[in-house]
Amino acid sequence: MTDFDTFIEGLPKAELHLHIEGSLEPELMFELARRNAVAIPFASVEEVRAAYAFSNLQDFLDIYYAGADVLRTRADFHDLAMAYFTRAARDGVVHAELMFDPQTHTDRGMPFAEVIEGLLSGMRAAEAQFGITSSLILSFLRHLSEEAAFATLEMAEPWLDRIAAVGLDSSEVGHPPSKFARVFAAAREKGLRITAHAGEEGPPEYVQEALDLLKVERLDHGNRALEDEALVARLLSEGMTLTVCPLSNLKLCVVEDLADHPLDRMLALGLRATVNSDDPAYFGGYVADNYRAIAKARGLSREDLVTLARNSFTGSFLPRETVARHVARLEAYAAG
Ligand SMILES: Nc1ncnc2[nH]cnc12
Numbered sequence: 535m536t537d538f539d540t541f542i543e544g545l546p547k548a549e550l551h552l553h554i555e556g557s558l559e560p561e562l563m564f565e566l567a568r569r570n571a572v573a574i575p576f577a578s579v580e581e582v583r584a585a586y587a588f589s590n591l592q593d594f595l596d597i598y599y600a601g602a603d604v605l606r607t608r609a610d611f612h613d614l615a616m617a618y619f620t621r622a623a624r625d626g627v628v629h630a631e632l633m634f635d636p637q638t639h640t641d642r643g644m645p646f647a648e649v650i651e652g653l654l655s656g657m658r659a660a661e662a663q664f665g666i667t668s669s670l671i672l673s674f675l676r677h678l679s680e681e682a683a684f685a686t687l688e689m690a691e692p693w694l695d696r697i698a699a700v701g702l703d704s705s706e707v708g709h710p711p712s713k714f715a716r717v718f719a720a721a722r723e724k725g726l727r728i729t730a731h732a733g734e735e736g737p738p739e740y741v742q743e744a745l746d747l748l749k750v751e752r753l754d755h756g757n758r759a760l761e762d763e764a765l766v767a768r769l770l771s772e773g774m775t776l777t778v779c780p781l782s783n784l785k786l787c788v789v790e791d792l793a794d795h796p797l798d799r800m801l802a803l804g805l806r807a808t809v810n811s812d813d814p815a816y817f818g819g820y821v822a823d824n825y826r827a828i829a830k831a832r833g834l835s836r837e838d839l840v841t842l843a844r845n846s847f848t849g850s851f852l853p854r855e856t857v858a859r860h861v862a863r864l865e866a867y868a869a870g
């Protein structure tokens with residue numbers, strides 16, 4: 535490992551864009567399939583990995599939702615979360631804001647309580663074992679209806695003090711943020727923070743809608759915002775954080791090659807970009823792999839990496855004082 539790799543792994547960082555269901559490694563998928571007597575259409579871990587060749591977001595989502603079917607109990611969600619934190623600890627993650635998709639589970643008969651209590655239990659165990667703090671982002675599936683999103687928000691009511699934010703994910707094109715304006719207004723009224731996927735495959739207009747109608751406090755992906763100069767100016771003036779996912783962008787063909795990735799252009803423009811893994815079990819890398827891959831592809835400097843890590847704290851939903859503490863520790867690390 536080079537000094538640069540060691541520097542990346544040791545860099546204290548927050549992960550702000552991670553779908554916990556997307557951290558289900560094929561090995562754990564097989565273990566859970568066996569434990570829960572669920573049939574899966576693959577003979578081996580290698581066969582599962584070979585199936586992970588995607589030409590767009592929908593290709594991936596089809597296999598991602600199918601994979602989640604092995605998750606059947608509270609213990610499964612605990613184990614899933616702990617597997618992620620165990621891996622993230624090695625990558626210098628000190629805080630993670632986990633997205634979860636309740637509808638993927640409640641729609642196949644799992645009680646919301648089992649899902650969230652399993653995750654919360656894994657999050658407590660990770661804090662005790664690794665010192666990693668975390669929070670939850672309840673993500674609505676945008677290919678489903680507004681009514682279904684409202685029902686999910688209602689299910690979450692008893693746990694609202696343990697949910698930091700709501701998000702919006704799944705198939706973007708054809709499901710603009712405007713479809714969920716009323717649900718997000720209700721979530722804001724309940725004191726939840728707001729984020730949403732926009733501009734991954736969808737046009738700049740979807741980013742505009744996420745800002746105007748959902749009132750997002752940060753933007754998941756946001757790549758296509760770069761197509762609109764006025765929108766970039768607005769993101770700059772609002773100090774918006776973008777949760778960028780380089781390996782995801784490569785695997786879902788948002789970019790053809792990492793050498794074409796716009797991350798350093800975002801930084802040069804002054805946008806508050808961060809680096810994240812999105813669905814690491816499906817895209818071939820956890821957060822430090824993403825830092826390494828994009829640093830190599832775009833020739834990022836140590837200073838750029840420190841900026842990315844700093845943005846991960848300032849863009850988090852943590853209280854100001856906690857952010858300041860993390861940033862001070864990061865600056866001390868960067869100073870050597
Ligand atoms: N990259 C992504 N975009 C939209 N929805 C998702 N769900 C999980 N990963 C996603």
Ligand SMILES: [Zn+2]
Pocket residue numbers: 551553703731754812
């Ligand atoms: Zn995502």
